[in-house]
Amino acid sequence: MNDIPLVSTKNLSVFFGLGRKLFGERQVVRAVENVSLDIPKGSFFGLVGESGSGKTTLGRAILRAAPITGGHIKYNDGEVDYDVATINKKQLKDYRKRSQLIFQDPYAALSPRMTVRDIIAEPLEVMGLTSSRRETDERVREMAAKCRLNLEHLRRFPHAFSGGQRQRISIARALVCKPRFLVADESVAALDVSIQADILNLLKSLTDEMGITFLFISHDLSVVAHVCDYVAVMYLGQIVEEAPTRKLFSRPRHPYTAALLSAIPSLDPDDEQDAIKLEGEIPSPLSPPSGCRFHTRCAHVQARCQSESPQWRKIDDGHFAACHFTDELKL
Amino acid sequence: MAEIAPTASSSAADLAEQRRKEAYFTAGQLQLIWARFKRNKSAMWGGTVLISLILMGVFAPFLSPYDPTISGRDKEYQNGAPQIPYFWDENGFSLRPFIYTSSRTRSAKTNFRWVSQVDKDKRRFVELFVRGWDYYFIDLQLDIPGDAFDVNIQLFKSNLHLFGVNEGYIHVFGTDGPGKDIFSRTLHAIYTSLAVGTIGVMISFVLALIIGGVSGFYGGWLDSILQMITDAVRTVPAIPLFMALAAFIPDEWSAELRFAFISIILGLIGWPTLARRVRTHLLTERSQDYVLAAKLCGASPGHVIRRHLLPSFTSYIIVDLVISFPYMVLSETALSFIGLGLKDPVNSLGVMLQNVTKTDVLLNYQWYFIPVIFFMALVMAFVFVGDGLRDAADPYSGHK
Amino acid sequence: MDSPLIKIENLTLQFKTDEGLITAVDNVSFELVPGEILGLVGESGSGKSVTAKSLMLLNPGNAVYSPESQITLTIEGNTVDVFNLKSASQLKVVRGGAISMIFQEPMASFAPAITIGDQMVEQLLLHSHMTKKEAVTHSIEMLERVGISDAPTRFKQYAFEFSGGMRQRAMIAMALSTKPKLLIADEPTTALDVTIQAQVIDLMKDLVAEFGMAILFITHDLGVIAQTADRVAVMYLGNIIETGSVRQVIKEPAHPYTQGLLNAIPKLERLDEPLTPVPGDIPSPLDRPPGCVFHTRCSQMIEGKCDTLVPSRTTLKVGHTASCFVAEGSSDGEFEAVA
Secondary structure, three states, X not given: OOOOOOEEEEEEEEEEEEEEOOOXXXXXXXXXXXXXXXXXXXXXEEEEOOOOOOHHHHHHHHOOOOOOXXXXXXXXOOOOEEEHHHOOHHHHHHHHHHEEEEOOOOOOOOOOOOOHHHHHHHHHHHHXXXXXXXXXXXXXXXXHHHOOOOHHHHOOOHHHXXXXXXXXXXXXXXXXXXXXXXXXEOOOOOOOHHHXXXXXXXXXXXXXXXXXXXXXXXXXXXXXXHXXXXXXXXXXXXXXXXXXXXXXXXXXXXXXXXXXXXXXXXXXXXXXXXXXXXXXXXXOOOOOOOOOOOOOOOOOOOHXXXXXXXXXXXXXXXXXXOOOOOOOOOO | OOXXXXXXXXXXXXXXXXXXXXXXXXXXXXXXXXXXXXXXXHHHHHHHHHHHHHHHHHOHHHHOOOOOOHHHOOHHHOOOOOOOOEEEEOOEEEEEEEEEEXXXXXOHHHOOOEEEEEEEEEEEEEEEEEXXXXXXXXXXXXXXXXXXXXXXXXXXXXXXXXXXXXXXXXXXXXXXXXXXXXXXXXXXXXXXXXXXXXXXXXXXXXXXXXXXXXXXHHOHHHHHHHHHHHHHHHOOOHHHHHHHHHHHOOOOOOHHHHHHHHHHHHHHHXXXXXXXXXXXXXXXHHOOHHHHHHHOXXXXXXXXXXXXXXXXXXXXXXXXXXXXHHHHHHHHHHHXXXXXXXXXXXOOXXXXXXXXXXXXXXXXXXXXXXXXXXXXXXXXXXXXXXXXXXXXXXXXXXXX | OOOOOEEEEEEEEEEEEOOEEEEEEEEEEEEEOOOOEEEXXXXXXXXXXXXXXXXXXXXXXXXXXXXXXXXXXXXXXXXXXXXXXXXXXXXXXXXXXXXXXXXXXXHHHOOOOOOHHHHHHHHHHHHOOOOHHHHHHHHHHXXXXXXXXXXXXXXXXXXXXXXXXXXXXXXXXXXXXXXXXXXXXEOXXXXXXXXXXXXXXXXXXXXXXXXXXXXXEEEOOHHHHHHHOOEEEEEEOXXXXXXXXXXXXXXXXXXXXXXXXXXXXXXXXXXXXXXXXOOOOOXXXXXXXXXXXXXXXXXXXXXXXXXXXXXXXXXEEOOEEEOOHHHHHHOOOOXXXXX
16 A cells, blocks of 8 residues: 555535525535545545535545635645645546546436446547447447446447446446546435445446546445445544554544444344433534534533544544644544 | 336236336426326317318418408408308208309498398308418518518418308308308418417516526525516506607508517517516426536536526426416407407407497397407416426325 | 234335336335334335335325225224325325424425524414414413413524524424324424434423323434334335344344344444445435335345245234245244244
8 A cells, every 4th residue: 555645635614605694694504614634545535424424525525526715635646736726727637537426326427318338338438438330339338337237238228227236337438538536425325224335346347457546435334344444434514533444443442433333233142232321402504612612412521622622633643633632632 | 226016927918007106207397297297187178179280280271261451351241140051951962062143232222332232042062172362481570670671471372271161261160240250360360360379478587587597596685676677668568658759669560570570569568477486496306406516516697597497497487478478369359359459451459349249230230259269268278288287297296 | 912003014116207107116014103202214215205104194295095095094983094185175184184294404394584483473374273372372382381481482584594403493383283183294304403403302302291192203223213102114116124122133133134234323332333224225216126125135034035026014022023035034933924
């Protein structure tokens, strides 16, 4: 694994304006605030959070599919090196060839009036990556075969396929331009469990084979635990903990991570789960709590948490957390 | 990935089933719409009626035995009742259909009023494919004011007509005051109304696509401004507008020019509804994931519109077009009826109905209303076809 | 042994569609006793939602029930044959009265332009003899009971002012305010965040203990079932292929589909094992496989048997049944076909 991360965000912020309240200030949704994240080259990086955490926005901002309010996103794959937040049009075009997105909803991600062949071929045609129709067809067929779609399927329209098959078509489309960086936004959330396993295995084998760095966004911790090398946990627009997977799951250092882990229902009916019950609802990103954003629901909250934002601290090799009391807490 | 476990025996029925399913999987949008449309009985009936009426209108000169204008009138048979051909009467059977001769006389006995007499012995036989008055298949004559530009296209002259009689005239739907054949006029009226409708719809459509398209695609302040313009145009009341226009149109303008002008004006005030629909479709489709996927490949707005947005609402637009048609036809009819639209000799239903308000007509010459049936059929046919298309046009609903 | 609260026998349901007659539920039989939580588990296309809606005759007009289907409700000694209920007033007994239902998408279940309070009161007035004042008090109490703070204010708010978890709680409050004997929960926690899901599940378990009602819990999430249900029925393509206590089915799954499903679930305790999906794809409902519906994807299929004969439900152990020839063969208990 190289030392230079493929994607490195520094103090990245994404705010959305919501329009003015009558006679009031402009309402701003602070979807992502001050996020610094390093995604190592070749890794399968998990980004976990619940609703309102900003994980989808972060993923899209990295791809320049969401407006960036502040900060930097450094992209360096050995061939090119630029700041995605400030690149010009030409560099953006180049970036588009190297980075792609796989969507959550397999039913909305495919144009219903295009054949599967055309859907997969579109990136090649738009970006001008092939010189003849024959070459395009060959590459389409090659990618389709890798995703276990056969020739007959190429002639059909999306309405002929199930959710899992459509997701495979989405994956084929994302991979056909041979990108270096893929973002999967809840790509298996809408699928049944057995199909989910199938798609995850496919993703892993393809990214290993093609040497792709993967940002896997999900709310499902068990899935992330199985496929990712590193995991970052987000809460209300900020990253609260980041660690290699095993370390995060065996010894979480942030109260929110611990609560998330204990909330996952265990498959063993006899397992007496002493789940950490988080009180209350997730606050609105329109007005996040002061100080540590998690303090309103934290079982270990103290006065300091309300007034002071915790520092992003290194705990161990590759393991970081943002909490005032990481050393003292036994989670 | 095995969809169907291969069964031990693949009979012909199984193969047919396979092929049917494959056809379903590979069916494009238009094919799916057509398949669903075919299953809708009322829509298919509507479609048949519509196509028949359109053909009748297009081939009006061929089907009409007489010139619908004043030059084709029958002085002998004014305000005459419809003459239905008979095959059989007290004088015997005839293979060829015939009608009676009627003549009229004026005398002192009848206070110098015209009195008609039907002579049952003198038969006039109906003949097919007769030679009659001249017409052109493509006939476009526009005398645009000013000498710069006149359109005068007349192609494919013919004088063949479907039917006529060996002597005199046959009036299947009767005649009106000056003696013009109502049957011929009805067919030509269908043609005129369809032509006005087509021009009007085409103009609305082009305007709606551009304005609604730009509005829906770009959104933001451009959308707001265009929407304000759309709403403003929509509130223009038709009747005062046409009254003003009627006063403005100089008398020298030929009937054809007047006809073109009315069609264009109808189109110009008809676009707001369609534009709003286009905008709504675009706004919904624009935020779909697959559009974002295309943008993430660096697709230009033109590509996104062409390959994703336009195909996605083609079916809706076809429906909207078909449904706008009857409104155009009815608008023109209403305007002509109150005298603000077309005038003689260009005839449309509205023009033909200008005379029906007299009590004389209502009491004595009821056949003046026969064209109304045709127009009801035309409008209803459009509505049924439009409804059928709308139901068929969303083949992806309920498929998850 | 209590007599069953609701008994479903030989329920078979088909839908008339453009593509033909689709079998959604095939010969499904099960029962629920009061105070029990039965989990109905299956993936998409398994027919679990359709089965649940049949209990209240909520399926769309193109649904065709087979004549052998029978659903019998027993409340306080009175039996009601659900398929015999015709008029709206008769159906009212079942819908919202003895049986209540909560859905996956609470936003879709609440009318957006009416306050939550008004909807709850309307429900009560329809099903009980309370006066409006009593209904209001009772509704506010229920809101408090499900853990919504500041209930009197919330009572007057609209659905969009509630967060996802709160809406689900409000829906539970509304469903329970008529004190039903059976609560059907159709994927109630699927759309919720995992921390909120934990809260809602606890709430439901408490309420069952307090009200003594039964819950038919429909979900695809076996983890939730493991922590919530007493018994489980696993569905695949319209058939129930295995039933049993939660311990039996999850710890000793007998049917290859159940085994495959459990293997496919990512488990935090076994991070080293690769994920093993169930091979193949679910057949389209237009193409139901002959014989055992699962045989096209089964690694343990017996040639000549599983692809032609339909396995009947056999009892492997007390309370544990499976419809599978392979399971029959390997069970060492006595087996008797359950009719």
